[in-house]
């Protein structure tokens with residue numbers, strides 16, 4: 001839906017929702033009927049990674065529950081200030097895999113474009129929370145990365161990532177997709193995004209038309225961690241994208257106090273299936289400074305995976321994986 005602005009410009013609904021943010025922890029608590037002292041560790045999080053929650057997401061958080069799993073993903077906790085051995089700024093050594101600014105090349109045939117540093121929401125466990133976006137995105141926009149792709153015929157798939165590529169306008173995405181479409185050796189386009197999970201309206205008709213292209217089959221990898229993140233609106237929009245020929249996958253992160261129980265993970269797979277989205281990865285947390293309180297042991301992660309296998313069809317069980325620096329693929333702990 002398009003809304004007429006006073007100055008004559010038309011702003012899509014999702015754009016307004018994207019700008020309608022809570023950025024203050026005390027305000028977030030007040031909106032949800034919580035007192036800061038009810039929250040384990042308090043609300044004084046790492047100020048280098050500010051709180052950012054679209055109001056659109058708040059409706060799915062249970063008021064008055066300091067342990068709500070959706071709240072836990074977005075509310076900065078004082079525990080982010082803990083210094084924990086083994087947790088650092090660049091846990092995946094991504095700085096070693098950056099042939100040109102804005103592009104990561106780690107795995108055979110695939111390159112990841114850091115198209116923006118912006119995200120619709122700040123996830124407190126984010127492994128790129130300390131990522132030096134400025135050095136990747138300054139000047140020339142995507143020019144160097146596109147030149148690099150043109151010069152590397154062994155790359156067959158490009159992954160739009162960030163930050164979150166769906167924070168860009170459809171117009172800017174279309175411009176980038178046109179440039180990529182003109183590179184003949186690219187035959188797969190993938191988009192990694194959490195935006196639709198917090199603002200389902202982002203999957204608008206215009207975007208669907210953009211992704212419904214004969215040039216290639218587009219894959220959209222969503223990032224939902226909890227069944228309650230997939231409301232009827234998001235599910236309907238995902239199904240429409242599926243009908244338009246987009247392959248839909250989901251990656252989740254295993255997070256203590258959010259989804260580290262078999263019931264929740266099984267319900268997540270069910271909700272995803274209902275939306276026409278297949279579970280792809282369940283990631284073990286990356287050891288990024290500030291996120292240690294989300295860690296789940298491998299022992300427990302493997303037990304949860306077993307429990308999923310025991311109750312779901314194989315195609316609804318995500319691969320339990322971890323990213324380890326220096327490997328030629330993500331490490332699958334259990335498939």
Ligand SMILES: *Cc1c(COP(=O)(O)O)cnc(C)c1O
Pocket residue numbers: 104105106107110111112159329330
């Ligand atoms: C995760 C990742 C990919 C994609 O890996 P798949 O296993 O193909 O999903 C590609 N490049 C980088 C740098 C990554 O971190």
Ligand code: SF4
Pocket residue numbers: 118119120121122123125126127128129162163164194195
């Ligand atoms: S949307 Fe993705 S990149 Fe952005 S803060 Fe969340 S996990 Fe990090």
